[in-house]
Each structure stands twice: as structure tokens, then as C-alpha cells.
Amino acid sequence: MMAGRGGPSEDAAGGPARHIPVLLSDVLDVIAPKAGGIYIDGTFGAGGYTRGILDAADCRVIAIDRDPTAIRAGQAMVADYRGRLGLVEGRFSELDRLAAGEGVEAADGVALDVGVSSMQIDTAERGFSFMQDGPLDMRMGGDGPSAADIVNTMAEVDLARLIFTLGEERKSRAVARAIGRARADSPIATTGQLAEIVARAVGPLRDGKHPATRTFQALRIYVNGELSELAEGLAAAERILKEGGRLAVVSFHSLEDRIVKRFLAERSQIRRGSRHMPEVRAEAPTFKLITRHPVGASEDEIAANPRARSARLRGAERTGAPARPIDPAALGVPRLADPSRDHRHGGRAS
Known part of the structure; x- marks a missing residue:
């Protein structure tokens, strides 16, 4: 799920680019930037999609990232585009509210590159990767409980369920027991x-x-x-996109892609009332699909950027129907123990 959001040019996001934006040409095909348009890049990273959109047409982009490091690194890019780029720190689940703060009430396109960026993965101090030893953190924005807080305090039974559900790890109980034994001796502090x-x-x-x-x-x-x-971000995109506006979402594993697929499938079909309740009016679809099946990277792109191997792009176009409320659980978002709670070893994995 390593997004690789950086741009290919030497001065991308205010410095030498280290990362390649995944499926960039396909995302641009879906978004179809046009002169005078307003677009939202909900996952700025190193600015790869943002730069691609701005270079494709004389348009404006509101770019969002919850990582303050990405925001700081992107300031030179803001200067480069002289009024065409607004860079905002925040979560893409609130992209409509954040865009409104920049004076944008409706957008012609929204791009989302879901998950952690390559910059975060490649920086040992951020604690995302087991390939480089660093503090066990993993927080994109630096707020809330860290990964170290979770592995050192969560009950083993909850930890096992978390690892099984979100990691699809068949040996999750064995992993949780091993963590429990290790932390009983001393806290687990590093990725190594x-x-x-x-x-x-x-x-x-x-x-x-x-x-x-x-x-x-x-x-x-x-x-x-x-x-x-992700679920809330899709709903926010639905709210801000004008009729004919385009949504492009790149995901990197099955849990994410399943949510995007369910959302677009449900939003692109006419919702009808039950035959037992004929008075319920049918709801018009809010999107029509652009990609009937997910778009993957070509062999050439994978050869140039191995992190593109698992990428999947889905795209849709907004209709004029009113936006609908979102139910994350219906889209497959699992209910797990609250990470803000103190679990203090309250149970063992069976």
C-alpha cells in the first residue's frame, strides 16, 4: 500500500523528487483537467498528482495532506504555481470543509491516492517500515496513540482481532501472544x-x-x-463534486479497494423502495462509472516503480442527484476496539 505520491521532476514539492506517482496518466485520464477547472488532490504527499493536474491544464488545485511534513515540503511548489495551488493541512475525510475554507464550494475533480506515502515509508524516524529500524510510531499526522501505544497496551484478544481483520494475518493469535510475552518483559519501542x-x-x-x-x-x-x-472521504467527494465532476481513487490492497468498489456500485445504481413499501421513492444514482473494472499498472510502470504493482484505480462521474449520507459499516469498514482507550493487557488471545 505504499503510494509513491511524489512527482518525477527534479523540483517536485520543493526539492529533488524521490518518488513516482502511481498510475498518473490513468488518473489524469479519469480526472480530465480542463482550463478554469477546480480540482482537489486529497492526498498531496510529494505532489505528484497535483503537479500532473496543474501541468495538464490552466486550472486550480486545492491539495490536502494530514502530514505537516508534506505541507512544509510543498511550499516551494505553491510558489512555483503562483496562485493556482492552495496547500492545506488536514484529513481528506473533510475535504469539502477544507476546500470551503479556501473559497471552493464545488469542484470539477477529486483525486485520492489512499494510504501511506513513500516519503513516510522511507523515513525510518516515522516508524512505518520494518525494513529500517526506528521508533514504533506510524502516525501520519503525529496525533493520537502511536503503534507503540497499541502493541504495549491493547488486550491480546483485541490485538489478535485487529491483526487478523486489517492485516489478514492467519497467525494473528500467535502474533498477539508473542507480543504479549515480549511486552511483559519490557515495552516494545522500535520497528526492529x-x-x-x-x-x-x-x-x-x-x-x-x-x-x-x-x-x-x-x-x-x-x-x-x-x-x-476512506469511507468518509468518498462521501466528502460526493458532496463537493459538481455535476459532471470526476472522482479518481487509487488504492493499494483489497480492504481499501473493496470499500471503493462498494461505494461506487451502490452510488451508481438506482435505489428503490421495498415492494412492501411502495410509497418509498427511488433514489437517483449520484455517480456513473467511468471504470467498470479497476485499472492496474502496466508492466512497464511496474518495472520502473515496483510499488505500483498492487495499485488499483477506480473512477466515476458525478450526476446531479443529491449527495447521500454514508454508512461506513455497510461499505465494509470493520468495528474494532477504540485506539484512544487504555487496554492495559486486559485479555489474552485464545
């Missing part, structure tokens, strides 16, 4: 410590992936509330 604990519990994998991959994914998604953020 956790990776070693998980690797011993899971054992070697046949597909060559690191044994801690799924556990780290689960913790990152949980710490940042990524799935509920």
Missing part, C-alpha cells in the same frame, strides 16, 4: 523489535514477503483510521 517478534511467531513465508508485513499493515491502518477515513 516488533518485526523480530512477529517474524519468530509467523515463520518464513513461501511468497518471499517479510513475515511482519501483514502485522505492520494492520497497525498502520488502525493507528491512522484509514478505512473509516
